[in-house]
Amino acid sequence: MTTKYAALLRGINVGGGKKVPMAELRAVLGALGHADVATYLQSGNAVFSSDEKDANVLAAELEQAIEEAFGFRVDTLVRDAEYLRAVAEACPFPASSLEARQLHVTYFSEPVTADRFASVDAAAHLPEEFRLGDRALYLYAPDGLGRSKLAVALSRPAVVKGAVATSRNWNTVVKLVEMTRD
Structure with missing residues (x-):
């Protein structure tokens, strides 16, 4: 069963440094095998579906893929839909x-x-x-x-x-x- 997640990237596309175009971020997530990939704004918010159940594994994989694709490290948090809803509520x-x-x-x-x-x-x-x-x-x-x-x-x-x-x-x-x- 797949789980919906949000990836929260820290400190991208601000002040001229660490540029990560959202189309390219979607491509990176897709290349990692994730489905239903979408982004929101330019500030490092992406959602996707994955069969992986460990959000920390997903975050580490995405950090590595971003570093390989863009040449710099981006701290990333991955949170599932249930957690995001609980925080809002x-x-x-x-x-x-x-x-x-x-x-x-x-x-x-x-x-x-x-x-x-x-x-x-x-x-x-x-x-x-x-x-x-x-x-x-x-x-x-x-x-x-x-x-x-x-x-x-x-x-x-x-x-x-x-x-x-x-x-x-x-x-x-x-x-x-x-x-x-x-």
């Missing part, structure tokens, strides 16, 4: 009453716990807020991510501590859920 903020630019989810390669973020003075960043989920962090940034001082504090290397982390705005979170729905 567990949002602790009133997503339906917020603008998409105000709400973001950062997906992590490993579980995130409160002690990882103990050095972040959350009260100093109000009205911005964050909450933790299952390998995810929800960020409410009323003025958008580009102006968020809390987002900067949350992305410091001492906080991320070697985990792969990649953020998506709420529109993208919802779209990936829709695209991976059977």
Whole structure:
């Protein structure tokens, strides 16, 4: 039985570096034997179906294929449809009453716990807020991510501590859920 997945590529097609055209990314995924391949936006979101049940195996294979195709490494997270839906449903903020630019989810390669973020003075960043989920962090940034001082504090290397982390705005979170729905 095949499973629907989303591949979340970190840091491509921004600032002139690490260019990965979406048509070529679709071709790479197809060459790996995946079906139902589609991409969303230019920021590294792809969905596909696979018989492989281990998302970490899929991520490692895709990272290797991208490096072979484009000549650089791209950190990649692969998450199944059930996980994506659960993250969206567990949002602790009133997503339906917020603008998409105000709400973001950062997906992590490993579980995130409160002690990882103990050095972040959350009260100093109000009205911005964050909450933790299952390998995810929800960020409410009323003025958008580009102006968020809390987002900067949350992305410091001492906080991320070697985990792969990649953020998506709420529109993208919802779209990936829709695209991976059977």
